[in-house]
Amino acid sequence: MMKFKIQPLIIFLGIVSLIFSGRQMLQTKTMILPSWFLTLFFLLITLCVSFALGVLAKKMLNSKWQTRTFASIFAIAISLIYYVSQYRSAYTVFIPKDYVGEVRLLVSNEKENDFFVNKYGIxxxxxxxxxxxxxxxxxxxxxxxxxxxxxxSKGALATTSEDVYSYExxxxxxPAKTENIEDKDIEELIKIKAIDTTRLYRRKLLSQ
Structure with missing residues (x-):
């Protein structure tokens, strides 16, 4: 009887794992497609794959367990794999209280991050x-x-036409209350020494 009593728990954990994975995906910033679209797509594919594998497992094992129990086991496994593969460290970026406009985090040649953004958004x-x-x-x-x-978004720039390196x-x-904000480009920021180029990681451009 114990194996039948545990099935509702497995199904419950399967549902919870899908909800947790969906919530995690919704919080992930994307550059192209909206997060909600990717979340719905992920959940639909996960459900289809889980039920297909559940049917196969039930037949192969000739088990009396319900198909949805096996499907829940696979849903839990897929959700755990997704979580592990998508794990990212959390960091805090500090911005001056009066700053509005574009913030650029330039790739540096240093071991540590410097997320204390200056008054120019760097x-x-x-x-x-x-x-x-x-x-x-x-x-x-x-x-x-x-x-x-x-x-x-990610970007890269070669500061001059003769430069064989790019800065990423x-x-x-x-956000600001008004949209009429003129952001300085990276070349201009370098000229006014708002960017310390000695700290930058330079990626060599491919020869033409």
């Missing part, structure tokens, strides 16, 4: 964090504005 991110990604917490002054930041960066915009 901070520094190390190579590993840039490549692996992270879950950001955005603090402006004393306020948490993480939910106000809608999207993140992660950027996002700090």
């Amino acid at each position: 901070g520094y991110i190390n190579r590993t964090t840039f490549d692996e990604g992270f879950y950001p917490k955005i603090i402006k002054g004393d306020n948490d504005i993480t939910k106000q930041v809608k999207e993140y 960066y992660l950027s996002f915009s700090v």
Whole structure:
């Protein structure tokens, strides 16, 4: 009787794991498709695959357990695999309380991140964090504005036509009450020494 009593618990855990995975995916910032679309797609595929594997497992084992019990086991496994594969470290980015506009985290040649953004919207991110990604917490002054930041993007720039290196960066915009904000480009920021180029990681461009 015990094996039949445990089935509702397995099914419950399967549902919880899907809800947790969906919630985690909704919080993930994306650069192309909206998070809700990817979440629905992931849940639909997970359900279909889990039930297909559940049917196969029930037949192969000739078990009296319900198909949805096996499906729940596979749903739990898929959710755990997703969570582990999508794990990202969490870091806090500090922004001056009066700053609005684009923030750029330039890839540095240093081991540590420098997420204390200056008055020009410049901070520094190390190579590993840039490549692996992270879950950001955005603090402006004393306020948490993480939910106000809608999207993140990556970019690269060669400062001159003769430059054989490019500077990479992660950027996002700090919302303002007015849209009439003129952001300085990276070349201009370098000229006014708002960016310390000695700290930057330079990726060599492919020869033409």
